[in-house]
Amino acid sequence: MLNDTSRQGICEILASLDDNTLFNLAGTVTQGLLKNRINTRDEAVNAILNYSPDALSFLRRKIITREVLFAYLHAKNVSIDLPATKNDLVQKTAQIWSIQYVQEANNQADSGSISLLAEQFTRWFYAQLNKNECLNHEHFYPNVRLKIVMSNNGQVSTEVIENDPLKVVQGLYALRTNFNLFFNPNLSSEGVQGRVDPHGLVLVLVCGTLHTGATCVGVFEQVFALARDPQTDNNWKIKSSEINLKSESGVRGLPVLANSNLLALT
Known part of the structure; x- marks a missing residue:
């Protein structure tokens, strides 16, 4: 699903295409199923937006x-550092759209809506994590700390990564890919909370379910500490995070933060 920032960027790119290219792209994206219904540029753009999954x-x-x-x-x-391959340019474009999306959340926080910031950040973060998109070391402080706690059949393992944003990103993606996990956060007010701690950090707490294919295999809870970085136009970055994952069968419904162990730590 495209967020507003991606949709705007796609529209800007499409505006640069000639009619023939635009209509050909619309036909490809819709697999030719709307070939008799796309007659104008606006219709072509809408079709591309509606049927582009990401x-x-x-x-x-x-x-x-x-x-x-x-x-x-x-x-x-x-x-852009030249020479650059198309893949380099794809990643750069996706990256700036990702950063802009977080900046939109920043603006909401400036208006006093920490809850909205927490929800938008949560949507953004797990979308990137689940699709291996755009999440990179620039979203973390150099001295970032990540703690991963996994519980499986009573066996608990803990991993801590510190002062290495690249290894933090690699650790998060390895966590997802090694176990073929899909993170499904509870985006309701019972599953996502935002608050400001005494040091001015914005804490985002979230919980949800873990899935492998169509099967729910467990639950998770995660807390992020976000802070503005004056070196990057005062954008929010992740200063620290802790995630707890628990294998569990027979999960009924999404978990809520009222039952979270991390909630008591913040």
């Missing part, structure tokens, strides 16, 4: 060439 699938389309992406990034004043 930003990366759009950016990787053959019609979205290296030249198209380079021109888009150049117009945005985004610096």
